[in-house]
Amino acid sequence: MLDVQHLKKQYATQKAVDDISLSVKKGSIFGLLGPNGAGKSSLLRMITGITLPDAGTIRLHGEPFDLIKHSPLIGYMPEERGLYKKMKVGEQALYLGQLKGLSKIDTLRNIKYWFDKLDMQSWKNKKVEDLSKGMSQKLQFVITILHDPALLILDEPFSGLDPVNSAVIKDEIYALAQKGTTIIFSTHRMEQVEEICREIALVNKGKLILHGSVAAIKEDFKQNMFQLEVDQAIQGYEKNIIAQEGHHYTLRFENNEEATNLLSYCLAQQLKIKTYSEILPSLNDIFIRLVEGDNGGVRQFDSN
């Protein structure tokens, strides 16, 4: 669906995006992670055609990106939400929908569909400035998906949303992906990514550090940590125990084989095993580990 090769973008003093290549499959939910200022928004702006890359190519459906041709295929919700404050909700949705190339009738039909679905009918004649922050977030989301984009790009979609509305939007994201919409969303909140995304890319300081499916990445970064809960103390594994709380152990092994051996040991000793499971690292852990190993993760300004 989307294929990005060697994308570069330099602002006055810093490389915002430095040689990033990635591809996103149709119908997948793709998470773009990175700390604040990592270059996520700059990357997304290039993918949406808002800014031009200094170097590299963006291909959509195998064709080189072209704003006029591909803009109707893309729905983009920027991190900084933007709506005309003095404009009425209904008029605003109509205007922005039409700007995406939808006919007036189609726009009105889609507005009705989404406003009904998300219980927003009563907002139509309100001005945007009268909406609460959460409400305008929801409106922004609806406006973004109004033209039924094939590629939906959401920059921090859940910031500022309460749990109820977060859940509503999350459901819609799932439903859209189910229908074949490709979704890219950026965030610095790992638990959301873990929950929603199948594939991720991790960027820091403009560089791509990690790219792949969530399961594979977790597998790559696992540290052979296990937790065990038994009814008696275990012997002979002192060097593996990292933490212990009564008969509840956290252990680390050199490899998987050792972990299997522990299980045999427990069975041989006729210990009663309550739980025995591998502790997979959370994306948050991986993220922090990778980012912190790299100068604390904060982008430093060049001295010149």
Added chain:
Amino acid sequence: MNKIWLIIQREYISRVKKKSFLVTTLLIPILMFGLIATMAYMAAKSEQKEAIAVIDESGVFINKMDTSSSSYTITYIADDTHENYTTLLEKNKCDILLHIYPFRNGLPDSVNIYKDGGVSLSAKEFISDDMNTIYQIKQMQDEGIDKDKIDSINNSSIRLKSFDLKNNQETSSEIATMIGYVTGFLIYLVILIYGMGVMRGVMEEKTNRIAEVIISSVRPFQLMMGKIVGIALVGLTQFLLWLILTGSLQFLLPLFIPELRQAMHPSSAADMDAMSKVPTSELAGIFNSLSNQHWSLILSCFLFYFLGGYFLYAAMFAAVGSLVNEDQQEAQQMTIPITMPIILGFFIMTSAIKDPNSTLAIFGSMFPLTSPIVMMARIPYGVPAWQIAISMLLLVAGFVLMTWLSAKIYRTGILMYGKKASWKEVIKWMRYR
């Protein structure tokens, strides 16, 4: 093209629908009408006549003073009782007392004017002019010149006519000045008011972050031009409405102030007398000159420079709007490089009206940043066609260049949040592909 049309529509409709648009569109003609009406009313009211009591001991002026004045009446009284002046004025119900003493050596010994609270300058002028005329006539008569001859001498005056050799037409520099000034000033206002409107619109889109949403659908240039064109249409609409409203209010004026009816329709019998004093040929001259102006040229040039000037500056204002963050003060600072040439243009215009063919005026009417304002001041005096052609070409070229540069600044600026861009950076943006 379809999308730019959508943007134009939104810019136009959202502005025209605003209450402030309705208010200014209605209020300005009403205010102007009110101002004119008050001024006319005051003028009409001030026609209350002052009564002048004349004690003429010389016997030269008695029954000869001008009684046709609309501001003064004349009463001749005798000063037999030698009462004091205040009592005399009260007795005769007069406001001003003029005491002319007997002649000595062919001149009045002294002439004094008295009034409670001092004599106004216009009253003094009226009396002195009138007395001088009478005295000159008397002297001429004393020299033995026929009264009829004197009258005919008095009524003769030289009237200057100026002609434009090329068009073989009579011209009037007063009318040319007026047309030049009004049209130049209008363009000056339009550039400032609507240019600022464009800037505010861009700033709004930037600070609301809506620009980013829209630029993912249309090119930045389309958004910028859509806004500029939309606001131009708002301006044209407002002008048209002002024209219609002031025009129709003008007709209502005499209904409110009956005194004005005479002034506005000089043909009415009561004023015939006063009118007859103005040589009719002079009035006819003014009307003649008005109709002799090349209206089609003036109008088409006005429209051209109006739109050209607006578009040239609107693009620059848009660029500045895209550079500014929320700070209003910053906006004011950044507009200085743009407002300077506008104000400069205005100053050149005022001098061009006095001397339309000076080097400064010619330069000002060629230079694209000032030509929309300055050229309008020169056109009523007649400008060689080649100069107009060059000026227009330069304006179009300037517009294309400025829009091109502004679009480049705008494209980058509209997405730059937070920090203020330095001019050095801005120049760098212009070089971006």
